[in-house]
């Protein structure tokens with residue numbers, strides 16, 4: 001659980017730069033000072049700044065990184081409690097797939113967290129409300145799921161995220177508490193935006209790659225080998241790859257995964273319930 005101990009559990013959080021951002025600021029100040037003192041050393045100063053930006057970009061392209069700010073990659077450890085896993089389902093709601101996912105979850109009395117896309121929530125508001133009425137939580141996966149999300153500036157990120165907050169609030173009457181970036185990709189502008197909107201970033205422990213791989217056995221193995229206390233697992237009801245007979249791969253994997261969770265005496269919980 002390293003990196004999560006400092007995570008605020010209360011209702012509000014204030015932004016503070018991560019150690020990597022402090023180090024980046026120091027590199028810029030140092031490069032400027034070196035330029036003033038020895039102008040002919042400009043290639044070295046420029047190289048340091050370029051290398052620093054390459055490092056920041058790399059941290060943003062690594063979804064499970066905690067270098068740009070707090071990021072749930074596992075459920076936090078609560079004193080004396082254990083035995084929980086979180087199944088998270090992204091990119092919906094989807095009018096074909098999501099109702100079948102809800103039935104599979106209900107059959108096994110399991111709760112899940114749905115990271116929904118604001119535009120899709122607006123198109124399928126009744127289905128969004130049904131997700132909530134069945135006991136699941138809906139969280140923010142941006143308004144449009146833009147593929148260039150990680151290239152947006154603070155204004156663009158704020159628009160994408162706050163519009164999805166509004167779409168989900170209008171549909172369900174409840175405001176999300178977590179955000180997941182499209183494809184998990186981000187940049188240093190994200191964390192201050194999330195802090196202002198009182199959102200926590202969540203990625204995952206393992207993902208099935210079920211938007212690109214229609215082989216249910218392979219997707220299942222990626223998620224469940226090994227299945228451990230505190231895992232956050234990622235599947236997709238939106239953009240699901242299609243396996244045999246055009247069946248969305250999540251529908252082949254989810255029952256097996258829930259059976260594995262039960263056989264290990266683990267409880268499927270929502271992220272919000274682990275706050």
Ligand SMILES: [Zn+2]
Pocket residue numbers: 090091141145181182183
């Ligand atoms: Zn997504």
